[in-house]
Amino acid sequence: MSENGTQTVNTGGIRLSYRSWGEGDGVPVVLLHCLGEDGEDWRGPLISALAGEHPVHALDLRGHGESDWPGSYAMDDFVGDLRGFLDELGIGRAILVGHSFGSFVAYLFAQQHPGRVDRLVLEETGAMRPVRPPQEVPEPPPGTPAFDWEVKVQWTRQRNDPDPRWWERLEAVTAPTLLVGGGDGSHLPQEDLRLMAERMPDARVLTIDGAGHLVHEARPMEFTRAVLDFLKES
Numbered sequence: 626m627s628e629n630g631t632q633t634v635n636t637g638g639i640r641l642s643y644r645s646w647g648e649g650d651g652v653p654v655v656l657l658h659c660l661g662e663d664g665e666d667w668r669g670p671l672i673s674a675l676a677g678e679h680p681v682h683a684l685d686l687r688g689h690g691e692s693d694w695p696g697s698y699a700m701d702d703f704v705g706d707l708r709g710f711l712d713e714l715g716i717g718r719a720i721l722v723g724h725s726f727g728s729f730v731a732y733l734f735a736q737q738h739p740g741r742v743d744r745l746v747l748e749e750t751g752a753m754r755p756v757r758p759p760q761e762v763p764e765p766p767p768g769t770p771a772f773d774w775e776v777k778v779q780w781t782r783q784r785n786d787p788d789p790r791w792w793e794r795l796e797a798v799t800a801p802t803l804l805v806g807g808g809d810g811s812h813l814p815q816e817d818l819r820l821m822a823e824r825m826p827d828a829r830v831l832t833i834d835g836a837g838h839l840v841h842e843a844r845p846m847e848f849t850r851a852v853l854d855f856l857k858e859s
Contacts, residue, residue: 631664631691636709642691643684643710644668647676652743654720655711656683657727660780661772663690666724671841671849679720684710686727688773698779700791703730704737711741722746722852724841726780729753733791735798742800746852749807749838752817753792759785795824802828803855805848810837 631642644664654675656667664683675681685692687706707730711719720743723731728750735742762781765774802825804818815832822828833840833847841848 634710634713636713637705639687639695639706640693641684641706641710643682646672646681647679649678649680651679652718652720653680653682653716654722657721657723657730659725659727660777670845671852674849674853688776694773696775698776700733700783704734707734708738718743720744724748732798735800736794739797739799744856745800745802747802748805748840749811749813750804751813752821753787756785795821796826798825804828804830805840805851806830806832807836807838807840808832808834810835812838
């Protein structure tokens with residue numbers, strides 16, 4: 626364990642850093658952060674509430690935090706990392722909670738490995754359909770970014786022209802799914818959440834209006850309650 630309280634696993638030649646809480650016997654929960662953040666972004670009431678009943682793990686995605694920055698950031702890389710992470714920890718089925726970029730990783734994983742996802746929470750996610758007009762590939766900001774800027778570059782290209790299967794295979798996401806939107810103040814089209822939920826076999830949308838894109842930070846107690854209520858549903 627590092628001085629920052631992180632642990633590491635190695636999978637597919639990549640070192641992944643993560644934080645863990647809780648020793649309950651519930652289904653393990655894996656938290657997946659947004660672009661530019663790391664597992665520390667989740668620290669707060671959600672972890673406190675979950676850790677009483679579930680082992681909770683907050684992963685630093687590749688190119689972020691203390692995980693390796695290998696320069697290759699295809700979405701399949703992130704999905705493969707998550708699969709390897711679960712394998713290394715001996716987790717057969719997990720509850721996945723993803724925010725923004727992390728939510729894309731979560732639902733692409735759920736498409737490819739439906740049997741390994743118990744429940745799915747997608748905070749401020751988006752529909753992976755072509756962006757028109759396309760977003761410009763950004764130049765790096767001045768100074769040293771807190772994450773590998775190449776993630777942003779490669780993500781922008783993939784977001785502009787996504788693999789059509791990522792949209793078509795939403796119906797392969799068989800786990801019960803909660804899509805949480807921030808309503809007013811979010812830069813993402815909130816209609817996307819409804820369209821995605823309609824394509825999934827067991828999904829619904831909850832809007833925490835006025836929370837914006839950072840729902841779990843702006844309205845932490847409401848977000849935590851929404852997740853807990855969802856996990857308790859039969």
